[in-house]
Amino acid sequence: MAFLALGINHKTASVDVRERVAFTPEQLVDALQQLCRLTASREAAILSTCNRSELYIEQDTLGADDVLQWLASYHRLSLDELRASAYVHEDHDAVRHMMRVASGLDSLVLGEPQILGQMKSAYAVAREAGTVGPLLGRLFQATFSAAKQVRTDTAIGENPVSVAFAAVSLAKQIFADLGRSQALLIGAGETITLVARHLHEQGVKRIVVANRTLERASLLAEQFGAHAVLLADIPQELANSDIVISSTASQLPILGKGAVESALKQRRHKPIFMVDIAVPRDIEAQVGELDDVYLYTVDDLHEVVAENLKSRQGAAQAAEELVSAGAEDFMARLRELAAVDVLRAYRQQSERLRDEELLKAQRLLANGGNPEEVLAQLARGLTNKLLHAPSVQLKKLTAEGRVDALAMAQELFALHEGATDKTPQ
Numbered sequence: 001m002a003f004l005a006l007g008i009n010h011k012t013a014s015v016d017v018r019e020r021v022a023f024t025p026e027q028l029v030d031a032l033q034q035l036c037r038l039t040a041s042r043e044a045a046i047l048s049t050c051n052r053s054e055l056y057i058e059q060d061t062l063g064a065d066d067v068l069q070w071l072a073s074y075h076r077l078s079l080d081e082l083r084a085s086a087y088v089h090e091d092h093d094a095v096r097h098m099m100r101v102a103s104g105l106d107s108l109v110l111g112e113p114q115i116l117g118q119m120k121s122a123y124a125v126a127r128e129a130g131t132v133g134p135l136l137g138r139l140f141q142a143t144f145s146a147a148k149q150v151r152t153d154t155a156i157g158e159n160p161v162s163v164a165f166a167a168v169s170l171a172k173q174i175f176a177d178l179g180r181s182q183a184l185l186i187g188a189g190e191t192i193t194l195v196a197r198h199l200h201e202q203g204v205k206r207i208v209v210a211n212r213t214l215e216r217a218s219l220l221a222e223q224f225g226a227h228a229v230l231l232a233d234i235p236q237e238l239a240n241s242d243i244v245i246s247s248t249a250s251q252l253p254i255l256g257k258g259a260v261e262s263a264l265k266q267r268r269h270k271p272i273f274m275v276d277i278a279v280p281r282d283i284e285a286q287v288g289e290l291d292d293v294y295l296y297t298v299d300d301l302h303e304v305v306a307e308n309l310k311s312r313q314g315a316a317q318a319a320e321e322l323v324s325a326g327a328e329d330f331m332a333r334l335r336e337l338a339a340v341d342v343l344r345a346y347r348q349q350s351e352r353l354r355d356e357e358l359l360k361a362q363r364l365l366a367n368g369g370n371p372e373e374v375l376a377q378l379a380r381g382l383t384n385k386l387l388h389a390p391s392v393q394l395k396k397l398t399a400e401g402r403v404d405a406l407a408m409a410q411e412l413f414a415l416h417e418g419a420t421d422k423t424p425q
Contacts, residue, residue, distance in 0.1 A: 001135055001334070002062045005094035006071075006086060007047075007054030010108050013085035015299050019280035021075050021082070023048040024249060025125075031074060032129040039066045043136035045126035047101070049118050050163075050191075050247070050279035050298055051108050056098060056122075058136045064088045095139060096327035102147035103319055104156065108298065109163055111156035111312050111319075114190055116147050139330065146326035153322060156315040164194035166301045167275040168202060171243050174273050174294060179203040184237050185226075186246035186254060188216045191277055193223075195245050200224040208237050212248075238263035244274040246282035255283040257290065264292055275301075353385040 008021055023031055023046055035044050035055070043058040055067060072082040089097040097106070102119045104111040123140045126132040132140070151157050175181050183204050185192050188211040199207055207226035210233060211217035217228035229237060231254060238244070238259060248254060255274075264272070274295045276283040281297065288295035361378040365371065390409070397405035409415070 002059045003091050003094040004057040004064055005089040005097045008085045009052035015297050017085050021053045022279050028125050029129040032126055032131040036131050039070050043133045044131045045122050047122040062090055092331050095330055098143045099146040099323045099326050102143045103150040103323055105319055112162045113157055142330040146323055150319045150322050154315040154318045156312050156319050163277055164191050165198055167245055168198040171273055181242040182206040182240055183243040184208045184241035186210050187248040188220045191247040196224045210234050235259050239266035247277040248282055253284045257284055257286040260287050357381045
């Protein structure tokens with residue numbers, strides 16, 4: 001068995017590359033099944049967020065190259081372009097990486113809690129696709145357990161630091177009084193829900209939630225006394241919006257340069273603050289060229305995030321130690337499982353040899369053989385058969401220069417150092 005964790009994230013790839021490697025929710029099941037069908041991967045799961053696209057894989061033997069080739073082909077990228085941004089973790093490092101990701105230690109915002117829910121969603125989709133088996137399933141459960149311990153035993157998640165929080169913090173720097181501002185939120189997912197909560201807590205004058213379905217927008221809007229509209233209503237709402245924050249799963253931009261230009265004219269060029277948290281991007285990059293528009297992407301939030309992370313840095317070391325211990329424990333339990341399989345096979349072989357010798361002894365007794373002689377022959381025959389294979393293999397290994405095999409045999413069979421065979425010749 002071998003584990004792989006490979007992909008790209010906000011540290012290794014620009015938002016332009018990340019949006020090209022992102023998987024839509026509708027693609028995931030087919031992509032997982034294709035991945036297992038076209039590569040050496042026996043089990044697989046895909047985590048795709050605005051900051052990362054990662055593949056978690058179990059194989060017989062490690063083979064990252066064919067997985068990277070598949071990923072490049074699936075997204076129509078050149079392999080060299082993907083390799084320039086990709087990372088690959090194997091076995092213990094893969095386990096530790098998954099636990100770090102789920103604990104928020106590898107996030108743009110240190111300790112952000114949303115990633116654990118996204119990891120659980122990735123696991124659920126892989127189960128639905130039928131690409132998670134016992135080994136990767138055990139790894140996910142161990143990962144969730146490690147992340148829970150980090151949340152429980154450290155202070156890494158005590159302060160409200162997230163991309164959503166960073167976006168609102170930046171808005172506070174631009175607008176002296178958020179209580180006089182109006183906000184347009186595009187999307188109705190987890191990130192926008194957090195944004196709405198932070199804006200509501202800051203006393204924003206009016207919040208509008210725009211979504212593809214009015215029902216979902218209304219459910220979110222009701223929580224914070226906001227107003228719900230459809231995406232088609234965005235042009236009308238833009239003119240009244242001081243703050244625009246967008247995070248959807250759309251594959252095409254929702255806000256174009258023309259719509260924003262029109263809104264600015266109606267506003268008489270009163271500035272608009274925009275944050276595009278989505279990958280792929282919801283707001284055309286050209287919007288940032290307009291005067292009176294302050295457009296930020298997730299990559300622009302680094303400085304804001306850094307300021308808000310100082311309180312979490314002390315807890316990060318303790319969290320890293322918990323993750324390392326969790327990874328060691330998981331790998332140790334995996335090795336135990338491997339030993340169990342070997343011991344089971346050895347027991348089955350020994351029982352087969354025992355049954356063969358027992359059957360011989362029963363036949364001899366049935367034919368009138370002397371019981372004492374039959375028992376002695378049974379003991380000799382069973383001893384010889386049990387020792388035959390280990391003896392042949394030990395001689396072969398030592399002849400090949402594998403002197404470590406002798407020490408291993410002494411330890412395995414609990415032999416006293418210097419013991420000699422005192423059986424009468």
